[in-house]
Amino acid sequence: GEDVEQSLFLSVREGDSSxxxxxxxxxxxxxxxxxxxxxxxxxxxxxxxxxxxxxxxDQRLTVLLNxxxxxxxxxxADTQTGDSAIYxxxxxxRADDKIIFGKGTRLHILP
Amino acid sequence: DTGVSQNPRHKITKRGxxxxxxxxxxxxxxxxxxxxxxxxxxxxxxxxxxxxxxxxKSRLLSDRFSAERPKGSFSTLEIQRTEQGxxxxxxxxxxxxxxxxxxxxQFFGPGTRLTVL
Numbered sequence: 241g242e243d244v245e246q247s248l249f250l251s252v253r254e255g256d257s258s259x260x261x262x263x264x265x266x267x268x269x270x271x272x273x274x275x276x277x278x279x280x281x282x283x284x285x286x287x288x289x290x291x292x293x294x295x296x297x298d299q300r301l302t303v304l305l306n307x308x309x310x311x312x313x314x315x316x317a318d319t320q321t322g323d324s325a326i327y328x329x330x331x332x333x334r335a336d337d338k339i340i341f342g343k344g345t346r347l348h349i350l351p
Numbered sequence: 352d353t354g355v356s357q358n359p360r361h362k363i364t365k366r367g368x369x370x371x372x373x374x375x376x377x378x379x380x381x382x383x384x385x386x387x388x389x390x391x392x393x394x395x396x397x398x399x400x401x402x403x404x405x406x407x408k409s410r411l412l413s414d415r416f417s418a419e420r421p422k423g424s425f426s427t428l429e430i431q432r433t434e435q436g437x438x439x440x441x442x443x444x445x446x447x448x449x450x451x452x453x454x455x456x457q458f459f460g461p462g463t464r465l466t467v468l
Binding site for chain 2: 244281282283284285328330335336338339340341342343344
């Protein structure tokens with residue numbers, strides 16, 4: 241079945257790196273995503289990685305994929321207060337298919 | 352603003368009443384998705400349309416729920432005989448036809464928050 245698991249909370253000091261981890265069960269997953277949700281705002285796609293990639297970097301964001309272990313991580317370098325949000329790991333089998341989301345990791349930034 | 356819009360943004364209703372939500376996708380997006388998000392959970396897929404055709408329905412979509420997209424543009428989601436367990440944020444998303452990139456982002460609307468008393 242389809243399942244995406246991630247830890248619920250993470251606290252990080254401002255300026256440090258944040259690493260949010262996720263595991264998924266569906267080996268057919270082709271696209272793995274990270275979404276950001278801020279209070280009162282809609283879901284925002286941060287980045288995605290295709291299953292034949294190991295890593296993707298986009299400015300302060302680095303995504304690592306271990307397909308063998310079905311493990312996905314998101315690293316946010318130089319974490320800022322504006323990064324405080326809920327981060328959802330998600331997957332889909334096809335590019336235009338339904339998306340299966342995890343429960344979200346709430347990132348809290350310490351001063 | 353040319354993003355996905357949803358109306359109403361908030362709806363409070365009494366148990367047993369019927370409610371209808373509307374989603375207006377981004378212009379020319381042929382796929383439209385409905386998700387439901389309860390407190391502390393991630394969004395859960397309900398159903399999606401390609402143009403006016405409803406292609407997939409989740410088992411979460413009981414027979415009290417019905418979704419339509421009659422002209423392939425806006426969509427409505429109706430819940431009949433609402434129950435307290437229906438209280439949630441109902442999210443709509445749309446995406447454009449697949450292009451050469453092989454991936455098309457789903458753009459999410461702000462959601463309709465339903466509270467069933």
